Amino acid sequence: xxxxxxxxxxxxxxxxxxxxxxxxxxxxxxxxxxxxxxxxxxxxxxxxxxxxxxxxxxxxxxxxxxxxxxxxxxxxxxxxxxxxxxxxxxxxxxxxxxxxxxxxxxxxxxxxxxxxxxxxxxxxxxxxxxxxxxxxxxxxxxxxxxxxxxxxxxxxxxxxxxxxxxxxxxxxxxxxxxxxxxxxxxxxxxxxxxxxxxxxxxxxxxxxxxxxxxx
Numbered sequence: 001x002x003x004x005x006x007x008x009x010x011x012x013x014x015x016x017x018x019x020x021x022x023x024x025x026x027x028x029x030x031x032x033x034x035x036x037x038x039x040x041x042x043x044x045x046x047x048x049x050x051x052x053x054x055x056x057x058x059x060x061x062x063x064x065x066x067x068x069x070x071x072x073x074x075x076x077x078x079x080x081x082x083x084x085x086x087x088x089x090x091x092x093x094x095x096x097x098x099x100x101x102x103x104x105x106x107x108x109x110x111x112x113x114x115x116x117x118x119x120x121x122x123x124x125x126x127x128x129x130x131x132x133x134x135x136x137x138x139x140x141x142x143x144x145x146x147x148x149x150x151x152x153x154x155x156x157x158x159x160x161x162x163x164x165x166x167x168x169x170x171x172x173x174x175x176x177x178x179x180x181x182x183x184x185x186x187x188x189x190x191x192x193x194x195x196x197x198x199x200x201x202x203x204x205x206x207x208x209x210x211x212x213x214x215x
Contacts, residue, residue, distance in 0.1 A: 017202050020130050024170065024179045065139070066116040067214075070148075070155050078108035083150040084193065089184075092193035096146070096182060100171040107147040113214040114152055115141055116159065119206075126203040129181075132167060132210050141212035143167035146182045149211055153184055153191075161186045163208045165196075173197060183208075 033039030080098045119127055119135055136143055144152070145168035152159070163185045170179035173195070180195040196204075 017128075017130075017200070020202065021178060024172075028172075064118045068114045068116065068152065068156060070112050070114065070151050072109050072111040080147065080150075083108075083147065083154065087150055087153055087191075087193070089193045090190035093182075093195045093197075095171060095173075095180075095195055096193060101146055101169055103145065103147045107145060108151075112148060112151075114144060114148060115139070115212045115214055116164065117141070117210045117212050118208075119210075121206045125206060127206060127208060129167065129202050129204075132165075132204070136167070136210060136212045139212070141214055144211035144213050145169040148213060149182060149184065150193075152211060163205065165204060165208055165210050167210060168213070171195065173201075176201075 030039055030044060034041045034044070080096075080101060080103070084092055084096065117136060117139070119132070121127060133143065144166045146166050148168065149164065149166035152164075163183055165181055165183040167181055170181050172178065173180045176197075178201050180197055180201060183194055183196060185192050185194055
């Protein structure tokens with residue numbers, strides 16, 4: 001039995017949330033430095049790889065992984081707005097647009113191996129962003145981005161009866177100055193495309209699935 005009190009757990013969760021916020025800000029700075037040539041991308045990648053290879057304590061157990069393949073379409077006409085339009089969402093957040101999200105051509109057109117990951121958590125436990133990141137990384141995967149998610153939903157529309165998150169993309173919501181992640185949700189026979197603006201943006205229901213890319 002754990003000797004950690006509920007108050008200590010609460011403080012730890014709060015510290016984790018603060019560290020995650022700092023991590024996203026650091027990631028933005030690093031990405032900018034790499035683009036401007038002031039940071040060594042290869043060195044940064046090695047540091048992250050070494051970290052992910054270290055044993056992680058208290059990772060959430062993977063409940064299930066489902067493998068999917070999206071073939072490259074060989075075209076160059078795909079855009080974010082087109083993927084949203086072809087997805088025929090009953091509603092989508094208008095902040096999900098090409099101004100707030102940018103992607104490479106390969107994201108739109110390349111072949112990609114995806115895993116739909118779900119976690120084993122207690123009945124009343126939510127899934128925190130940092131736990132999902134760590135659990136996905138421990139499987140040798142990386143979080144899928146928004147375009148992967150949209151392409152996945154077009155290729156496998158029957159899977160959309162679950163909430164599916166793409167932690168590989170985020171937009172910093174200026175109202176609360178925090179990252180918001182895209183996800184699809186199926187409610188009342190309708191599927192919608194959201195950003196997690198509700199609550200503190202760090203908790204997901206236990207039934208949520210996370211889309212990941214096999215590197």
